[in-house]
Amino acid sequence: MRLEKEKYYNRNSKTGMLVFVTRIGVPIRHVRRKGFVTILALMLITLVGGAMLILSHGANTLAFETNRAYYQACERNLAASGFAWAGYQNVHKKTELPTQPIELDVELLQIPQGSLTVSFAHLDTDDPSVEVKTTCGRETNLLKRLREYSLK
Numbered sequence: 001m002r003l004e005k006e007k008y009y010n011r012n013s014k015t016g017m018l019v020f021v022t023r024i025g026v027p028i029r030h031v032r033r034k035g036f037v038t039i040l041a042l043m044l045i046t047l048v049g050g051a052m053l054i055l056s057h058g059a060n061t062l063a064f065e066t067n068r069a070y071y072q073a074c075e076r077n078l079a080a081s082g083f084a085w086a087g088y089q090n091v092h093k094k095t096e097l098p099t100q101p102i103e104l105d106v107e108l109l110q111i112p113q114g115s116l117t118v119s120f121a122h123l124d125t126d127d128p129s130v131e132v133k134t135t136c137g138r139e140t141n142l143l144k145r146l147r148e149y150s151l152k
Helices: 036-091
Strands: 006-011 018-022 102-104 114-121 129-139 142-150
Touching: 036 102, 036 114, 036 129, 036 142
Parallel strands: none
Antiparallel strands: 006 018, 102 114, 114 129, 129 142
């Protein structure tokens, strides 16, 4: 049996008001519009997806900045360790300071791909200096720096 969508008014027995109903007697406000819920769900999924995209970009940026700050702190620690070692060697030297670069062991510091090289320069003058070369980071983000300090 085919239902027609003919619409007409019917008087409500309880309130006496006219109600717009379909031919089969169901008031229009109870008839579901097909596809409304589906479109609403698709809109919500789109909005949630957009919000996740924006938030994930912010999280990736935050993670990158955090890693960079960590490696900069590691590099500063390596430089301070190298300068402290050179200062100790300068004050407590029993032999002459080495002229070739010295690679120090930084394994106990547990710095990823960390290396520390110290070399003394201008030893024959009144103002000796030390060069501290540091490297730390990951394969793609290696942080290398060469610093020069005066030993006075």
